[in-house]
Amino acid sequence: MANFTTHIAVGTIAAGALATITLAADVVGPENLIAVTMAGVLGSILPDIDLKDSRPSRAFFSGLAVFFSFVALFTTAGKYSIAEMILLWLGTLLFVRYVAKWVFHKMSYHRGIWHSGLAAVFCAFATAAAYYWVLKRPEGVSWLAAGFMLIGYFVHLTLDEMYSVDVMDTRIKASFGTALKPIDAKHWGHSAAMALATVAAFMLTPSTQQFTESMSSQNMWSGLQRRALPVDHSVWFGIDLKNLGKQIPSIKRADTATPAASATTPAASATTPAASAATPSAPTTTATVTPASAPTVPAPTKPEPAPIDTGSLKSIAPSMSNAPSANDLGTILKPN
Numbered sequence: 001m002a003n004f005t006t007h008i009a010v011g012t013i014a015a016g017a018l019a020t021i022t023l024a025a026d027v028v029g030p031e032n033l034i035a036v037t038m039a040g041v042l043g044s045i046l047p048d049i050d051l052k053d054s055r056p057s058r059a060f061f062s063g064l065a066v067f068f069s070f071v072a073l074f075t076t077a078g079k080y081s082i083a084e085m086i087l088l089w090l091g092t093l094l095f096v097r098y099v100a101k102w103v104f105h106k107m108s109y110h111r112g113i114w115h116s117g118l119a120a121v122f123c124a125f126a127t128a129a130a131y132y133w134v135l136k137r138p139e140g141v142s143w144l145a146a147g148f149m150l151i152g153y154f155v156h157l158t159l160d161e162m163y164s165v166d167v168m169d170t171r172i173k174a175s176f177g178t179a180l181k182p183i184d185a186k187h188w189g190h191s192a193a194m195a196l197a198t199v200a201a202f203m204l205t206p207s208t209q210q211f212t213e214s215m216s217s218q219n220m221w222s223g224l225q226r227r228a229l230p231v232d233h234s235v236w237f238g239i240d241l242k243n244l245g246k247q248i249p250s251i252k253r254a255d256t257a258t259p260a261a262s263a264t265t266p267a268a269s270a271t272t273p274a275a276s277a278a279t280p281s282a283p284t285t286t287a288t289v290t291p292a293s294a295p296t297v298p299a300p301t302k303p304e305p306a307p308i309d310t311g312s313l314k315s316i317a318p319s320m321s322n323a324p325s326a327n328d329l330g331t332i333l334k335p336n
């Protein structure tokens, strides 16, 4: 079986992904989004309530004990003396924390009915009812929390089942098929009790109208589809991933190009005599001009080193002939 840490980690990731989609869909406010996400995280650990002395079981019964003890206190306030109320409060707390827990573990066993799809549905209905009646959340939010609980619960069952398969040995452990099952076929009594509890929980759930209306909204789904990926598929977080390879070396080259250009300027005057010597042997460079005027060209071009510079830079790196100038850099650094 997957341990508690794995369950809470995977459950949090799943609930976080669902919360992100819900946030993008813009169907609930931030305060309700947190409450709904918590239902998903809770669902991902709740099935292990049937594991005696497991953290979910201890935490669940401690929470229930606190809840029921205060319900007992507030519903009887004014009827009894302070001493009686303290006794009642403490009695309820200890009863739920120890007696109810003991009875629960006597009646359930690990990977029994609580590790089943039926229990997931029961917990989802119970969540919808609790969010609506106890936490006073709107109907739609309560059902959304139920959905988060259901998915979280199934994430737990799936994870348990995945851990049943020994990937390295490709052997199937004895626990295979004990987590992700619709009902507990070995204990029909447990399954029947859970089915009854599911029906009872459903009767307490609020109307589904608000939830189904917002979930079937065409606008919401088309909006989600539109926002699923960045508008320009290659631009993530404002960075153009398609041109990333081109941008990085071009920025480096632009830095080194400036001192190189100044270095070539004095050299340009030195190379000009050589160029004048080279021109007759290489007439292709001045092919557009008349060959007769070719030797006279280098002499007056001395005060114009700029065209020679760009030419020499490009000849240094011919593969980077489309090397960006200052103008290109401007477009790269400019946020799109």
Ligand SMILES: [Zn+2]
Pocket (backbone or CB within 6 Å): 001, 047, 048, 115, 156, 160
């Ligand atoms: Zn489990």
